[in-house]
Amino acid sequence: MAASETRQSIVAAADDLFYENGFDHTSFAQVAEVVGISRGNFYYHFKTKDEILDAVIEKRLEDRRTMMSQWSSSQETPRQRVALFIRILLTNEAKIKAYGCPIGTLFTELSKLDHPGEDSARRLFDLFRIWLKRQFELMGHTRDADDLGMHILARSQGVATLANAYPNEPFLKNEVQQMLAWLEALEASGNT
């Protein structure tokens, strides 16, 4: 198989395993087994574990970038786009209840490990933060656009964490509704 394809398979498998079991707790052997290659071959594609982490973060950045592009083309108003962001919680409900937020949990882990990849992981937050800020600016909230973005980002994080702790409750759906209501009320009070 071409090297790039194998590489993609590895990154995809590592992405899942890092999400489901954590970065530190995922071993070379596990990833190799999922991909169906030997540990030796693994080293041909990635020399260190940190290299895989970088590749996984890069993939996650790219995936989110394309997702946001689709949002931009499918939805007319910035409010509708922010609503799409909020609704990720519903779109990925099952996985979030099982493993939490892929961005938040990764950052939290790397932060605790004092891992150099912490900065790259923060860029995942930045991606949404800046995008959200832009949407709120377009909604007329130029002054506090960043605060609003951070606010909704934080709410999403908290909902993901507690939905992970209490998966068998309507909590997630309730909170999404509240966030959408908050967004609508915000629209009405726009033009700052």
Next chain:
Amino acid sequence: MAASETRQSIVAAADDLFYENGFDHTSFAQVAEVVGISRGNFYYHFKTKDEILDAVIEKRLEDRRTMMSQWSSSQETPRQRVALFIRILLTNEAKIKAYGCPIGTLFTELSKLDHPGEDSARRLFDLFRIWLKRQFELMGHTRDADDLGMHILARSQGVATLANAYPNEPFLKNEVQQMLAWLEALEASGNT
């Protein structure tokens, strides 16, 4: 030294290390070194790593219980007590910015590790959840007391996560103010 004192020292050191570096990433050797005892002695007090985890969670539960008792005796109204809960974020601002929420990050990690201690860790959430529910009931929000408790719990979690990601910003203080304002507005709309 008496066994119980050494045991306490071990649990206290493990509590800190689990918080700062994570449970999985903290080794017997590290804890022993902090406490100043040998690895062999360690095994005399705790036979497995899971036993230490249980003891740490038990200690955290106990610490929070006493904290909430003090809140109950120092503050008259339930609203003031909930305000104290919200203000933990400010009280522990430095540690939260450095390591996140000790309860949330522990649960998240154990969840990812598929560790049996996940259930015990959830009881830490339960402790606050039930206490908050009671306060909202006392405020007259009998019908949606649990939802309100979960809401403020989730907000706190989200704020802690993002404060950890962006420690050099006024974000945490801003959000605490917003949560307190939310609480005050809620009081006005009470008597459900």
Next chain:
DNA sequence: CAGATTTTAGGTCACTTGTCCTATTTCGGG
């Protein structure tokens, strides 16, 4: 088809981990 390059497999290495054992030291009660 033949040779060179890419890709893969499997084994080795040093290190760390949790667990466990045994010998020694410390300490409290008779």
Next chain:
DNA sequence: CCCGAAATAGGACAAGTGACCTAAAATCTG
């Protein structure tokens, strides 16, 4: 003071880890 129990120290062990190496296989190129 002395002895038995409590507490400690230090090492041993198997298992798993990331990292690394070399030889074989697969693939591509001329």
